[in-house]
Amino acid sequence: MITVEGLRKTYGQHEAVRGIDLEVQAGEIFAFLGPNGAGKTTTVEILEGYRHPTAGKVEVLGADPARADRAWRARIGVMLQSWQVEPALTVRESLRQFAGYYPRSLPVEDVVRLVGLEEQGDTRAGRLSGGQQRRLDLGIALVGDPELLFLDEPTTGFDPAARRVAWQIISTLRDAGKTVLLTTHYLDEAQALADRVAILVDGRIRTEGPPESLVAGHATRITFRLADSVELPARFEPTAMADGRVELHSHEPLPVVYALTAWAVENGVDLADLQVRRPSLEDVYLDLTAGTHG
Amino acid sequence: MRHQFRYDWKVFWRSPSSVFFAFVLPIMFLIIFVTVFGNQRMELADGELVRGSTYYLPAIVTLGLIQSTFANQAVSLTASRERGLLKRLRTTPLPTSTFMAGRLITSAAAAILLVVVLTAIGRFVYGVAVPTTTIAAGLLALVVGTFTFSALAFAVSTAIPSQDAAVPITNAVTLPLYFISGVFIPQELIPSGVREVAQVFPVKRLYDAFLTVFDPATSGAGLELTDLGIVAAWGLAATTVAISTFRWAPRTA
Numbered sequence: 001m002i003t004v005e006g007l008r009k010t011y012g013q014h015e016a017v018r019g020i021d022l023e024v025q026a027g028e029i030f031a032f033l034g035p036n037g038a039g040k041t042t043t044v045e046i047l048e049g050y051r052h053p054t055a056g057k058v059e060v061l062g063a064d065p066a067r068a069d070r071a072w073r074a075r076i077g078v079m080l081q082s083w084q085v086e087p088a089l090t091v092r093e094s095l096r097q098f099a100g101y102y103p104r105s106l107p108v109e110d111v112v113r114l115v116g117l118e119e120q121g122d123t124r125a126g127r128l129s130g131g132q133q134r135r136l137d138l139g140i141a142l143v144g145d146p147e148l149l150f151l152d153e154p155t156t157g158f159d160p161a162a163r164r165v166a167w168q169i170i171s172t173l174r175d176a177g178k179t180v181l182l183t184t185h186y187l188d189e190a191q192a193l194a195d196r197v198a199i200l201v202d203g204r205i206r207t208e209g210p211p212e213s214l215v216a217g218h219a220t221r222i223t224f225r226l227a228d229s230v231e232l233p234a235r236f237e238p239t240a241m242a243d244g245r246v247e248l249h250s251h252e253p254l255p256v257v258y259a260l261t262a263w264a265v266e267n268g269v270d271l272a273d274l275q276v277r278r279p280s281l282e283d284v285y286l287d288l289t290a291g292t293h294g
Numbered sequence: 295m296r297h298q299f300r301y302d303w304k305v306f307w308r309s310p311s312s313v314f315f316a317f318v319l320p321i322m323f324l325i326i327f328v329t330v331f332g333n334q335r336m337e338l339a340d341g342e343l344v345r346g347s348t349y350y351l352p353a354i355v356t357l358g359l360i361q362s363t364f365a366n367q368a369v370s371l372t373a374s375r376e377r378g379l380l381k382r383l384r385t386t387p388l389p390t391s392t393f394m395a396g397r398l399i400t401s402a403a404a405a406i407l408l409v410v411v412l413t414a415i416g417r418f419v420y421g422v423a424v425p426t427t428t429i430a431a432g433l434l435a436l437v438v439g440t441f442t443f444s445a446l447a448f449a450v451s452t453a454i455p456s457q458d459a460a461v462p463i464t465n466a467v468t469l470p471l472y473f474i475s476g477v478f479i480p481q482e483l484i485p486s487g488v489r490e491v492a493q494v495f496p497v498k499r500l501y502d503a504f505l506t507v508f509d510p511a512t513s514g515a516g517l518e519l520t521d522l523g524i525v526a527a528w529g530l531a532a533t534t535v536a537i538s539t540f541r542w543a544p545r546t547a
Contacts, residue, residue, distance in 0.1 A: 048385055050543070070387040078385040083378025088308035089301065100297040101386040124308075144386070 001026050001148055001179045002047060007056035009042050009203075016042045018203035020056075024181060024196075026147075029174055031190040032183040033281075034200035035289055040183040041081055043200070044152050047181065048078055061148060074102050077146035079137050081153050087126025091117050091136055094125055095143050102144030114172070115139040116165060131162045138169065149173065151182040155189060167192055187281045197281070199288055206288045211281055218279035218287070219249035222257060224271040236260060298388070298396030299403075306400055309370070311461075316366035316401075317408055320358035324412055327354065327478070328420050337482040339489070342511060348423070351416040352504035353477045355409050359439050360497065362405040365464040367397065367447035372460040375451070380542040394448075401447075402440045409436060424508065428516035432507040438522045439500045442529030446496075448536035456546050471497040496528040 004022035008015065017039045024030045032040045045051045046058060049065035058065060063072050085094050092108055099105035112121050115135040120128060125136060134157065141149060154170070155163045163186075170193055173180055184190055190197045191211045198208040207214055225244045232238055236256070238246045250256045253276055264271050306312050331346035338344060374380050383393060416422040450467065454460050472478055474488050475498035481489065492498040499521040506516045 050381070050384065070389065073385055074387040076385060078382070080378060080382055083382045086301075086305055086374075086377075086379060088305045093301065093304065097297070097301045098386065101388040103387070140382075 001028070001061065002030075002181065003057070003059040004043075004047075005057040007043065007046065007058060008054045009039070009046065009051065010054045016203055017046075017053075020200075020203075020205055022198065022205070024179065026179050027174070027177050028195045029170070029180045029182070029193055031194035031197045032181070032200050033185065033187065033190045033197055033285065034183075035185060038200040039203040040200055041152055044150055044181065044183055048076070048150055049073075074104075074144060075147045077141035077144055077149040079141040079149070079151045079154055081156075083137075085125040085133060085136055085140065088124060090122050090124050091128070091139075092121045094136060095139055098140045099143045104145055105143050106145045108143065111139045111143050114142065114169060116169075131158050134158065135162075135166070138166070142173075147179060149178055149180045149182075151180060153183055153185070155184070155186065163189070187285055191281045199285060201289055207284070214284050215279045215281060218284055219251050220253040221277045221279060221283070222248040222250065222253060222260070222275070223277070224274040226272075227270070230267075230269050233263065236263075295392055295395055295399075298392055299399050302396045302400040303403065305370075306366075306404060312366050312370065315369075316358075316362040316404060320354055320361055320408060320412065321415065323357060324350065324354040324415060328416070328422075331480075332420055336480045338505070339481055342509075344509060344511075345422075347416065347420045348508060348510065349480065349505075351412065351420075351422050352508040353501060355412050355504050355508075356439070356475075356497065356501040357472060357477050358408045358412055359405045359436070359500070360443050360468060362408055363401045363440050364443035364447045364450075365468055366404075367401045367444060368451045368454065368464050369460040371397070371447060371451040372454045373457050375541065376457040376544045376546060378544055381544065384542050398440075398444050401444060405440055406436065422508070423510045425510055425512060425516070427514070428507040428512055431516040431518070432504070434517065435500065435503040435507060435522060438525050438529070439496075439503075442496055442500075442525050442532065445529045445532035445536060448540060449532040452536065452539040452541060468497075471495055474498070475501050477501060496525045499524045 002022060002024035004020055007017055007020040007022075009017040020039075020043060032043065034040050042051065046053050047060050047065055049068050052066050060068075061072060061075055065072075089097065091112065095108045095111055099108055112118055115138055117132060117135055117139065120132055125133060128136060134154070138151070138154060141151070151170070155166045158166060167189070170180060170182070182193070194211060196209060197211050197214060198205045199214075200206070224246055226232060226246055228244065232246060236248055236259070239249050248256060248260070257276060260271070263269070327350040328347045331350065334346040335343045336346055336349045413424060417424050450464070451460075454463050471492070474484065474492040475495070476484055476489075476492070477497070484492075503518040503521040503525070506512050506518050509516075
């Protein structure tokens with residue numbers, strides 16, 4: 001579906017993308033995760049054919065996006081990070097307008113239902129809430145029944161409930177066999193949706209793989225709180241301490257927890273809020289983006 | 295093509311500013327000018343005397359055509375670009391030519407409708423004589439004017455930096471030209487030096503072509519080939535500029 005080799009993009013002195021290699025298979029949901037300014041949108045806009053790479057090879061659906069034709073554009077669906085649907089047209093009219101551009105489009109009513117805008121079907125886009133406009137935007141990306149969807153920060157600005165709804169819609173796309181490339185700066189979004197995640201920092205992919213495998217190499221977190229008067233023996237190698245909270249990292253948490261609880265019971269110490277937690281994508285992300293802001 | 299036109303047409307009529315500036319305003323101007331000056335005698339450049347209503351009907355027809363095909367089009371193209379709609383359309387299979395044609399036909403259709411309404415008001419409310427021998431010349435002026443001012447809209451929109459700037463910039467272009475071309479002020483009151491300057495621009499030239507069409511003293515077909523040639527030349531120049539500078543992506547992120 002998508003093959004990228006040695007992709008670079010320079011704007012004047014600034015190198016936004018510094019050598020990306022990427023392979024996205026059919027039917028996969030692939031997520032670009034990274035802070036603002038990491039090069040996510042630049043990369044996606046090169047894949048959509050808007051921007052021309054400074055160097056490297058890009059192939060999407062068997063063609064160079066920069067030179068793609070109408071037949072190629074009929075096979076992709078795009079949700080841009082920021083654009084406004086024509087405010088004077090209603091939800092159904094906008095969907096019908098875009099449906100008319102595609103050789104084989106989905107029935108407009110199905111799309112209205114899919115994005116949950118049944119009640120707003122005859123409302124002008126200018127009167128929709130921000131979240132509803134974004135859902136209409138997703139509907140417009142889908143209405144041409146594309147094989148490949150680019151979703152650039154699809155849920156930015158959503159409240160948590162609306163985000164769940166959007167995730168559900170994107171999951172149904174997976175079931176329909178679509179390929180989806182999405183960018184996000186929400187870790188839970190990448191973890192919930194993506195088959196594979198690439199963490200992009202400063203124009204480079206720092207790590208890439210299924211969310212499970214990305215966290216696999218990272219230590220389990222054991223956290224608890226200690227009273228101020230109590231000192232934890234140094235052999236436990238606490239890694240983080242702030243306002244009484246203690247965190248231990250271990251690749252083999254079982255013996256550590258055993259030793260820790262044994263020490264606590266012997267000394268009559270309370271390990272308040274004791275948690276043993278598998279590493280999350282957030283831990284990986286924070287490790288990788290430490291030192292950058294965003 | 296019909297598909298694209300249908301939605302552009304809907305958007306036109308649902309936008310209060312389009313309907314006002316490109317439709318209601320010209321009708322208001324016609325009523326005001328003809329009511330105030332309709333029975334006065336006005337002197338044209340060649341010394342011919344015409345009734346005020348005969349003078350102002352073609353003037354407001356010219357203004358209406360320009361408001362619809364140029365001013366409104368430039369503003370709406372800029373808005374579509376800045377909202378990201380043009381950028382979004384680039385990833386659909388919609389051909390560029392169909393997009394452009396949809397916009398052109400929409401403003402041309404609105405202009406033709408307006409010209410018909412203006413002429414009807416002039417004819418039936420104010421009793422302006424509308425010659426029938428010059429209809430062909432009138433249609434040609436309509437076609438050439440629509441082409442040129444649409445092309446100018448595409449060209450000028452590329453120079454407009456933001457949505458907020460669109461209305462002031464188009465007004466800054468059109469208002470002075472309306473004044474020096476005699477659309478508002480009788481030509482006899484405009485100094486000859488200024489009139490010479492106005493001759494360079496398509497507003498005055500299109501007005502002159504329409505004036506001949508509506509003038510009862512016109513004998514023959516009323517075709518002003520020099521005037522329309524100059525209007526068309528502006529259109530070709532604008533097309534060249536528009537092709538090389540037109541942008542799809544918003545200027546302001």
